[in-house]
Amino acid sequence: MTASTEAAPAIDVRASTATRRKVVDSLFKLFLWVSLGIALGTLLTLLIDLISEGRSRLNFDLIMNMPSARPQRAGIQSAIFGSLWVVGTTAAISIPTGVGAAIYLEEFARKDRWYNRLIELNIQNLASVPSVVYGILGLAFIARGFLSLGFTVMTAALILTLVVLPTVVIASREALRAVPNSLRYGSLALGATEWETVYRQVLPAAVPGIATGTILSTSRALGESAPLLLVGALTFVTFNPDGFDSPYTVLPLAIFRFISEARVEFRPLAAAASVVLLFLLLGMNALAIFVRNRYEKKLR
Amino acid sequence: MVQSAARRVPQVSLRATGATRRRVYVQAIFKAIFGLMAFLTVGVTFLIFLSLLVPALRFFSEVSLGEFFGRTTWAPLFSPPRFGVWPILAGTAWTTAIALLVALPLGLGVAVYLSEYAHRRVRSVVKPFLEILAGIPTVVLGFFGLFLVNPEIVRRFWPVGEVSTFSGLAAGLVVGIMIVPTVASLSEDAMNAVPRGLREGGFALGGTRREVATKVVFPAALSGIVAATVLAGSRAIGETTIVLIVAGSRPTLTWNPGEQMQSMASFIGFAGIGDQPTGSTGYLTIFAVGLVLFVITFLLNIASIRIVRRFREVYE
């Protein structure tokens, strides 16, 4: 509505926003980059440090030797076999139980019943309990008390089962939930019972997801240290387990021992053993990812 | 309802036949087995509580609450034993506070970057690294803290007093690193869940990416972020191995995190190694402290679930 055109200020949409805003933008972005850098940098520093400190002891002797008071002769064979025994037993107990519980909660339980909701809430809570508390539970009821199994492989396996069970249940439920309902309806409409539908349709379709989840949960059991401190895994064990009632040690606690040693010659051993542990964990994670990618089926 | 009598068909039975009855029976068995497994989980919570409560009560019958909460020396395994809980409470508080101080900026920074700034390709590289970090066993992090963080960082740069081989500060820093993936991935999930429409509205109003991220997305995702923080804090409170290795085993009530200290969780680990005889006061102390630890983390977990639930309704 202005008559004269010279007086009208031009609306300039070229970037002329206040520089202050831009500066803040850049600083913010810098902060984000720094955060990322610190997080990843720390990880890299850790890995490099481990490899450089442990390089001298990263050889087959490490794996073949038994623990010894003499650092030149010390190795982690008993710890590796102990871990195999303990983690293997843990998997054997926790996977069927966890998957079974997940099947019940996803396929059979009526969702509106209060006791089923209680179970769901419980599993969420149990997943966040500090692992050392499971160690206390184990000390009271498994190693001593009711079961009185002593400081043995089975004790460790039962405790670790409790630690990883909530994660197994949660991961398995996710995998079951990912199976589309149209499959269930189709099967039921053909006259199959609910169990037959689960067994013949839902489970086969959910297996890759369940496998991935359980492998990851089991790998967590491999790295656990706190709960086992309370049930004798720190003892100086120079033999491999020969049964479920055998004394034992596990790799994380062998590392703990090396770290606790006053003599500085044990430091490279701690680093090397850590590398071995990380390598095993990496292998398990890679296996989980491989399983997921290879067997993920299209369901629709 | 016209039904011609001549065409009446022989009665069809829809009762469960032998074969079907067997199948239904099989189903009932499996349902019962799996249901039992599910109920087991409730049983475990109950067992934990019981395993802690009974010995803890016995502990408090021998050690007065006055001494527990009134004294400031914690030496339950010595003779004469002292049961003032404050040093280990302080140790827990220090390590947790430092851990959160480290993990929140780092974790949220990473989360905001991944959620609002990063290209798909960058995300696909960074996320696995985060998962690797999340998978590092605590004992390995303990090594890192004791042999690298403490000597190279804390001892070198901490201005207050003389820092020994162990320090609460180094332990806190490393626990912080441990929980960064927790904060980052849960917060990122929360931010991803914010609908695109909100972001687009912010951009359309002329906001820069930073402004949309901090003023639109972050507040919208706040409930999830708070829940992530609470959960991460709960993990820091319960962390045993790192603190045991890096902060030492001398309970110290102090204003200086550069000193050695012991947290509730690391005390439990420490006492557990010592193989206390069943029923001794040292043995019972483990349960008393364990009970306190369990209750604190339990309440925090419930709080985090509640927070998400309440704010989700408001937001929607």
Added chain:
Amino acid sequence: MKAEDYAPARTEQAPPAIRVEAPGAKSDTEPSDDAEIVFDVVGLSVYYRDFQAVRDITIPVRQKEITALIGPSGCGKSTILRCFNRMNDLIEEARIEGSVNFHGIDIYEEDVDPVELRRRVGMVFQKPNPFPKSIYDNVAFGPRVGGFKVNMDDLVEESLTRAALWDEVKDKLSESALALSGGQQQRLCIARAIATSPDVVLMDEPCSALDPIATLRIEELMQELKEDYTILIVTHNMQQAARVSDRTAFLTVDVNEVGQRTGYLVEFDTTNRIFTSPARPETEAYITGRFG
């Protein structure tokens, strides 16, 4: 008034090679009232918690006929259909009143086993849902769980032949069913359903996810299947109902003060009469496209 005036317009949906009979030309196959009643629905109402989704439905379904349920969307046709094989049992808040009688037995009685029922009453869904298994295993699934002692190869071949799919898949029975086209998948689902030798096949809008050519093939298939099975079909396409069915039930929806929609039966008669001389004005209005 000639019959043709009421006939719905013929839509040209297919290449001329396939001829579709005009509705009026079905007078030579007028369904007989003597046919035995397979499903006798009396006073059926379905409730979700307190909300009445469907009200007082009474429909006799006769043997070896095609009975169609038509009506505007939301009037509960699929809900009613799912009562016939007790699939509504799977929805926790659903309950019914009235009776659904299958060969004289109320299927909601205490001692009726839904698993037995579903072997005898097959269902084809709106969106084809083949299992992520081989074509062979899809067809064999029902008989296997039902414990049929038969030569499975023969049964699979017969079912696929009856579903007009055998020639297209006979060389790839072990390949995944998901590799088939939409129309083929739906015929596979039909083969799968009839493999358990049901008396009745329920079809819930079986063609709504398919293209017109595939649709016509399935409609032809239905005419063939009619010789051996009783078919009950829900469709929102009334021309389809006019083309294929012997009897038609027209349902519509009643909206109450609170905005809740309850379906009810307006009219049930031979398809001929419904589409040429409907008794109710609502039916006529729907048929001629004045609403719905």
